[in-house]
Structure formats: C-alpha cells, structure tokens
Amino acid sequence: MRTVDSSSFLVAGARGRGLGKQMRAAVLALAFGPLEARFAITSAWTDNHASLGVSRALGYADNGVTAHARGESAGEMAHLRLARATWLKGPWPERVRITGVEPCLPFFGLGPGD
Template sequence: MTHGRTLADAFPVLGLRVTAGPVELRGIDDDTLLELAELAAQGVHTFDAMPFLMPWTLAPADRFHRQYLQYHWGVRSRFGSEAWSLDLAVRHEGELVGTQGVATHDFLLTRSGETGSWLGLRHQGKGIGTLMRQTMCALLFDHLGFERVESAAWVDNAASNAVSRKVGYRPNGIVRKPRPLPASSGEPGRAAALEQRYLLEPADLVRGPDLQVEGVDALRGLIGLPVG
C-alpha cells in the first residue's frame, strides 16, 4: 500500500520543475526518458564530430535506446548524499529538445559541481543551449546552495565554448585527455586532445529570464540542505 505517495515523493528529482521564459527544465520520468532516447537517436552531432568524453552516441542502433535508458536508471539508483547527478529534461516552447545536468561529489563540503548537456541536432544554433545553461546555473546558485560551477569542452567545440563564455564562465586551464574518435574515423579508439576547463561563480553569471521553481524544497532535503 502506497498511502497516496507518488514516485516524486520517493525521489524528489522527478517533482522538480523550473521554467524561465520559453525554457522548462524538469525531472525525467520514464515516458520522457523514452522520448529523449528517440530524440538522441535522431542525432546529437554530425558524423565527423565527437563532442563527448564518453562516446554514448556511438552505441549500435539495435542497443541505443536500451543503453540510454539503463544509463539514466543507473543515475537514479546511485543518487546519494556523497555523490549525485541531477539530469533534467529540457523543453523549449513545449517541445522536448535535450537534457541539462550537473554532477557533484562531496557537495556539502565543496558546494561545487560540473554541468553537462546535449541538444538534438535540429535544435542547435537557436540560442537554446545558452538559455538552458543560464537556467540551470541560476537554479544551482539561487536554490541549491552551489558556490562554484565548472564545465569543460574540447577546444574545437566552438558551440559549447561559446555557450560557456556567454553564460559568464571564466577559462580555468587546459588539460590533455584521451578523446573518443568520431564515427567518420571508421574505427573505435581514442586520440589525445585538448580540453578547455571553465569556472563560474555567482557574481559572474549572465542571467536569463527569471525562474519559476516547483518542487525544490523536497530536492533540497534529498541532497542534505535545510528545507524551508
């Protein structure tokens, strides 16, 4: 017997809803998760590019949807006070366009985390990436107790680097890392590449539209912050 409890009561991430102008960030239920898998399968980047540290977009077509769902189910199952990832579905003018997230370890000590996101290929180049990052960072600073937010992109990923600069992140060093090869290479593997690191603090955030937030108190309780 559930006594009227919902999944959002048990896992408050599912009850979070943040709106800012035409953009909405919301907890990912299973129906939305399946929609996101289909959107991602339609394309997130071009054939000759690999913007991600983990090449999840190269999963074979017959396993793509299952692996995408399994990854997000794993994120839910591992959510705890020591380490957690907050992944939210992004809608623009009501249409599902991608995800925006943040990952953190030892949050109550560090008050910091790293943002990450993806947009369906057909939704790119319209300013949506900037707006959803502004929305996420305002949520983190204003409602979830963050004091620092980091991000990173390969140095040749012009779009991601541009979004970071527009939102107010400052360059924070360049590191050399193994980078997965794109599909156009014709073979699996990795090559050394340069990654630009970024840091954002509250005073530097270039804000977008004002936020309207629902379900944040329950999420604060889940991550160990005071409620009310």
C-alpha cells in the same frame, strides 16, 4: 564544496536556436539560487566552439586545459569556471525563475537552514 559541474549535449536539429544557453541558464539559476552554489564548472573539447561560446556567454571564464583520450587519439579539454558573484551581476538571474524546489532539497543533501 558548493560547486556544480554540468555538461550537456544537443542533437544536431536542436543546435543554433539558443536552447543550450537556456538550458545552461536554468541549471545555473538552480545552482546559484536555491542550492546556493559558490562556483559552477564545465568542460568542452577545445575545438567545440559552440559549447565554449555558450559557457562564455553565461559568464564562465577559462580555467585551464588538459589532455584527454579522444577515441584513438588525444585531444585537449578546456575547463571553465563561473563564480556566484559573476553570475549574480549578469542579466540571467532576472530572466530565470526557479519555483517549487523546496520538496526536492533533500535529494541535494540540503534542508531548511542549510
């Protein structure tokens, strides 16, 4: 389907330094570059403003909310989606370079000409 779904977690000491945004940008550069994804999706709890902020800063748009079990109670999970065209119009494709991926393409079910 050429859709990548990513999630991430940073320990408290690594938060607030831009590492989450850099990490996600690297994943998206791989997905929309050599892997030729059409879309990227992600989710976060609706009260996880930092995670949602990272996604929105990279161009993701809201794509619905669903209820999920969260420990002993229920919570809401926000879903976001980023289209390839939106990613390519933004500043990140010029900031992130992916090299040496060709030998890894078979691990993604891809090969020359796929």
